[in-house]
Amino acid sequence: MDLTNAFDELQRNVNADIDQVTLARDRRDIFKKAFKGEDDVLEVFGSGSLARSTQLRPVHDVDLIVVFDGDKHPGWGAPGTSAEDALGHAQDRVKALLGMADGRVDQLVRLAKPRDRAVKCFIDPPEQDDAFTVDVMPVLRQPDETLLLPSKRNKQWNTADPEYLIKEVAAQQRKWAFFRPLVRVLKHWRLGVPTKVKSLVIEVLALQCLPTEGNRQNALKSFFTSSAVEVGYGVEDPAKRCGPIQPDLDISILRTALEEARNLAELACAAAADGKTDEAGMYWRDIFGDDFPESSSENHVGAAASAAVVTPRVVKDAPQG
């Protein structure tokens, strides 16, 4: 198998099942339709990885932002209990519009439970592993187009701009058709890092560090090189509204993992440049694990040992003064 096909197979292994994605979008659209009919709702739109098309398998949640009319909820946006009030209002509307017992628009939601910032709406039984949920977040639009998000826990509202990342990811995708697919690959890669790395951390690093041209191999090599450095400066909200994305991130562990991937990607690209496709595939498999297909002649020996089989290239005596 050549490397192009191998990367295609990796992509298929990482991508969410298309039926799952379609189902998730259909469910989201039912919520959108329901809330758009409300008198106090100005806008409804999807957020999160599904809105950015960077979702991983399995798809078991959808984020929905409902922009309410501040004039009709004059107390909202102020510190205190208004954040909880907004979540309570959203919960009541979900029940009325989509409750399984007597939803006016559809009967989809088994349980609607306010969390810190959103109402988690269970469509599958809540006790089920990876139960499918829709997270409905009631927000207010500010004059500068940013959003005010409630926090029940902190009894306050915070400024955020989730549409910024949606737009930026779409812009990168317009430049390079492999952008979103490789973001999914990288989000999948992070699951093998020996510390918790939020998927948004990788999405933001990809926005900063993943090139939008060339082939996938060189782009990944460049990503690992760049992000192994970039992570040292901290990973913050690209819209510059919310500060660090994961304050408890163990940067040292993530940096080490990125450096290891960078070193392997460097070997893979060097092998590929020398026409040693199987050798290159071995290195990519060391990075991405079993989701990257095994090469035909591979006797897999692991990264450390495989590094030793690289055939040194001989420098040609063609001096340049």
Added chain:
Amino acid sequence: MGAIIALSIGNGPVIPTPLEPKNHFLCSGDTCSGQLWYRADPDLHAMWWNARRLNKACQLEAFKNCIAGGWRNPPSTGSYLALTFSPDAPAKFPDVDITEFAAWLVTAEGVTPVAVEVQSSKVGMAQLSATWPTKTMSEISVLVIGLGSIGGAAAHALAEYGVGTLRLLDPDRLLAHNLVRHVGPPEGVGRLKVDVIKQQLAALRADTVVETHPWDVIESAHLVRGLLLSVDLVLCAADGVAARRVVSHLARRAKKDAVLACVLADGSFGEVIRLRPWHDHGCLVCRRATLADKGGIDPEPGLDAGYGTGTTHRPMTAVGGDLHLLGRLAAKTAVATVLERRGHTDQKLPGEHLLLALRPEIGWAPPFDLTRNGETRWLPHTPPRPGCPTCEPA
């Protein structure tokens, strides 16, 4: 040696083609007219290429047969220079380096090929874009603090790497005694060092925009803070402990990488330190303190002096060539730092702290126990020390 400074077609008007730059030495040479240019068959340029290779003249008749029109016979006892233009020649002979222009000395006895150099419309760093990230480099901005012998050489090297914008900061003027080591020329004596370098780079490296700030980094720390926001990296080649400490502090607070270069032990060693504003990388003071604890370095008497104080100058003990070498290494370190961050895997460095033996003697404590000229040693970073006012969050 000559240059075309005007041309005409047939008996049409003479159109000037002035030489660039205006101070080119040929601009003050003699002018002579009566030379000719012809449109020519591509085969003539193949003949030119072959005749130059064999160091032979061509027959006048063969030359004449390849000329499109307007032929003029050479005088019986003299000669003229002819430039031939054959735009189809490169395409007709793709395997050899046949150019669209060729030059000849035409006499009644024969025609001798003459070397010709055509100035390319593609100039500057763009010529290297196939093999060097010139576009990325053109978007990079570096603040150089200290434009002495190391800093001046570093500024030149940064421009040679294609850095798009250099911001130069130094309050000093170039003095006569600096000339023995500085990249600045004698005619620059009395001018601000930042202006001397700016003028040199304007002439040599037009791709680089140079801004000057004749400030002292300590006295103008409040201004430097603002300046740091607009740069990707700061390269410090300032004299003395205090200025380097200030740069280390300001760069870390601004979340900018810093590269510091100096010579130590009266020129025995060169040192390039990279400071990254990362949570597990210590600042300059932390690094020096860690090294001092291990007995590797003797703290400068002014190290613990108050902000803005301390020893500033060492006497002239190092030689210019060594200082320039350090400046260039610092520039390479700076460029590697910004390019690695942008995904260029070939720009990884082996460590964060380079020692280079310039005039080593036996007996220095580790890590300065380098014994051979040119020997290098890369050291890792050291972590922040508890209570460090630079490394701990503000």
